[in-house]
Amino acid sequence: MKGFLDWFVLFLVCSVLGWMLESTYRSILAKKPIDSGVLGGPFIPIYGFGALLVEMVDTVFRYHHLGWKLALCIILCTTLEFLVSLFYEAAFHLRLWDYSKMVLNIHGRVCLLYSLFWGFLGFVYLEILQSQLFWLVDIIQDVPILGVIFICFTVMFVIKVISSFSRLGTLRAIKTTLLNQFDDPDIQHVLHMGFHDNRRILVAFPNLIKSFVDVFLQEVNRRAHLPTGFFPFRKAGSILFHGSPVYDDWEDWLFFLSIEDLLANEIVQSMSNYRHHNGSALEHALVISQASWYLAEAFGLDKDACARGALLHDFFLYDWRDEKHPHHATTHAGIALKNAHRYFNLDEMEKDIILTHMWPLSDTFFKYRESVLVSLVDKVGSTRDIFSMISGVYEDIAK
Numbered sequence: 001m002k003g004f005l006d007w008f009v010l011f012l013v014c015s016v017l018g019w020m021l022e023s024t025y026r027s028i029l030a031k032k033p034i035d036s037g038v039l040g041g042p043f044i045p046i047y048g049f050g051a052l053l054v055e056m057v058d059t060v061f062r063y064h065h066l067g068w069k070l071a072l073c074i075i076l077c078t079t080l081e082f083l084v085s086l087f088y089e090a091a092f093h094l095r096l097w098d099y100s101k102m103v104l105n106i107h108g109r110v111c112l113l114y115s116l117f118w119g120f121l122g123f124v125y126l127e128i129l130q131s132q133l134f135w136l137v138d139i140i141q142d143v144p145i146l147g148v149i150f151i152c153f154t155v156m157f158v159i160k161v162i163s164s165f166s167r168l169g170t171l172r173a174i175k176t177t178l179l180n181q182f183d184d185p186d187i188q189h190v191l192h193m194g195f196h197d198n199r200r201i202l203v204a205f206p207n208l209i210k211s212f213v214d215v216f217l218q219e220v221n222r223r224a225h226l227p228t229g230f231f232p233f234r235k236a237g238s239i240l241f242h243g244s245p246v247y248d249d250w251e252d253w254l255f256f257l258s259i260e261d262l263l264a265n266e267i268v269q270s271m272s273n274y275r276h277h278n279g280s281a282l283e284h285a286l287v288i289s290q291a292s293w294y295l296a297e298a299f300g301l302d303k304d305a306c307a308r309g310a311l312l313h314d315f316f317l318y319d320w321r322d323e324k325h326p327h328h329a330t331t332h333a334g335i336a337l338k339n340a341h342r343y344f345n346l347d348e349m350e351k352d353i354i355l356t357h358m359w360p361l362s363d364t365f366f367k368y369r370e371s372v373l374v375s376l377v378d379k380v381g382s383t384r385d386i387f388s389m390i391s392g393v394y395e396d397i398a399k
């Protein structure tokens with residue numbers, strides 16, 4: 001081995017041979033094809049670095065006994081394996097291999113069996129492969145077509161290294177976001193709620209029975225890739241425009257968490273029996289509640305109070321098209337508050353949101369900005385419902 005190019009060719013050739021060896025070994029164990037290594041084939045650089053270490057030992061201790069050289073190979077290659085494991089953990093927070101269940105391991109990064117395996121590979125290299133590898137290194141540099149193929153492999157190697165580091169960086173971001181999410185007490189509450197507590201809610205609202213874990217992982221993935229974050233205005237606009245609540249992503253789950261005790265109540269669920277605008281009172285209340293929740297987030301208001309007050313703002317529990325309620329528009333806010341007060345412990349802000357939502361038709365003025373917000377959202381949502389009803393009537397006439 002004369003110059004840098006010889007060493008680099010040896011490194012790349014042994015990285016490819018190492019990939020072939022490890023992929024074959026793991027494929028036989030798994031009984032299916034496995035592309036081993038972080039780079040996604042056909043390179044596993046640790047074998048290339050291992051070959052360089054063995055070659056260095058042989059160069060420096062050329063006239064020493066083979067046993068001494070192999071002992072040195074075992075020590076150096078085991079140290080290399082330890083350092084590579086440490087590097088991936090420090091740089092990407094990833095543990096690529098774990099020997100913690102193996103006999104005589106150090107922090108799961110290296111173990112006796114694999115150290116002996118390195119010694120065996122060193123023996124194969126020195127006793128069987130060395131002269132053939134030298135011949136291959138020479139011929140690659142001497143035969144032009146092999147030189148071109150080698151350059152292609154070098155380019156491929158560089159691309160693989162860059163793309164795999166970028167991929168590992170993304171994985172690290174996902175893992176960090178995931179861990180942060182799980183540390184959040186709200187998230188733990190939702191996990192608890194999603195799987196154990198509120199079977200009644202899940203039965204009442206079948207759409208909630210989406211794959212909870214899938215939604216969660218998609219959300220984590222989205223956040224990891226979109227540092228610009230979440231847009232509550234867009235979300236609220238979409239809810240009001242379509243006139244229906246959404247159950248699509250993580251924030252939606254947090255919204256349902258803020259009203260979970262109200263939704264679990266059978267009287268609240270009975271709002272689905274009363275016609276209201278173009279749907280049921282419960283559908284309308286959920287739309288106003290969810291849109292208010294997102295807009296409260298956008299304006300830095302108390303979003304839980306907005307969500308809870310808005311869910312009960314039309315809690316009057318009758319069909320207002322019934323002839324028995326001629327002054328519905330001016331009286332139903334007071335009736336809704338009376339009903340809500342009867343079944344739930346409300347704070348002052350939630351009471352105010354319910355009582356004032358029909359202003360200026362009612363004479364009670366807002367005490368809180370949250371009440372103004374819900375009242376406006378209710379007017380927008382109701383206007384949208386009325387336009388939808390009118391267009392429905394025109395469609396019916398057109399038929």
Ligand SMILES: [Fe+2]
Nearest residue numbers: 313314357358
């Ligand atoms: Fe109302």
Ligand SMILES: [Fe+2]
Nearest residue numbers: 313314378382
């Ligand atoms: Fe309303």
